[in-house]
Amino acid sequence: MSLLNDLNVKLKGEKYTISNLISAIRAFQKKNALFKDDIQSQLFHFPRLLEERRDEKDTKYVQFIEELIDNFKVRFDDFVLGKQLLLFIQNPFLVTDITEFSVEANLTWKWVHAAKIQLELTDFQENVALKQVFCDCTPESFWSKEGSPANFLTLHRLAVQILTMFGSTYCCESAFSTMNLVKNNFLSCMTNEHLHHCLRLAITPLVPKFRELEKSKKCNFSH
Structure with a gap:
């Protein structure tokens, strides 16, 4: 339950993008499979169970994890963002399988032309100046300011659509x-x-510049 609580905390926050949330979900799904094997063997992740005698009670724990795995599969396996798209948002210079990237992009957005986006990504990855700029900022600030939509229009549009997805209802709540x-x-x-x-x-996350506002105002002295 503590691990579920940790996951719940990771899914809340104003600055989390859809890629961050999907990565957290998929990581927890892999952990569930690891927990299922561990609870039937060494109990590395369940130290409290080592204090009890290993008996038939272990069966109900295994059954609980199996139900948890099925529950997560039903809820989250229909996410359309593939691994290459998530990697593209985190760091487009690490995308090595350009063909798979274009296929995932076209399956999610029909307006994406596979041949065009492959050429754009190839040119993008060989741009040393953009690579240096990307290393000095976050993906959100890069695509909103430095993504050069004039040269990489398809990549920029794709990145903006992914980053503006609502990953959770946290902001609304x-x-x-x-x-x-x-x-x-x-x-x-x-x-x-x-x-x-x-x-x-x-x-609003904006903080007024009170000093500058103060300097722009002039006091009216009475006569």
Whole structure:
């Protein structure tokens, strides 16, 4: 259960992209298979079970993990983003199987032309300047600012569509919680327009530059 709680924490957060969330899910699915073998052998991952006698009670633990494996398979195996697409978002310079990458991209987005995106990725990976820029920033900031859509239009469009996917409902749930705090019992008469403005101020990641705003204002001295 502690491992499930750790996974739950990894799936929450404002800065997690769909690739981060899928990677966490797939890693946990592989761990489940590892846990199933371990619980029937050395119990490296279940030290508390070593304190008990190995008897028929182990069977119910194995059955629980098998049900967990099936549950995760039903819930998450229909994710359409393949390994090469996830690798492309994390680091496009590590994509070695360009053919598989183009196939995965075309299966997910029909507008992707396989031949065109293969040539673009090849040119992209041989661009030393872009590689240096990518090493100095995050994938999100790279594709939003440095991705050079003029030269790599298909790659840029593909990256933006992946990075703007909603991986979870965390942001929506967080916004609703903030709204409940803003519009409490003491502010029940607040209009929808004022609530909209207050909510935007409460959830925005932008921090006002108060010093610059202060310098731009001039005091009016009375005569």
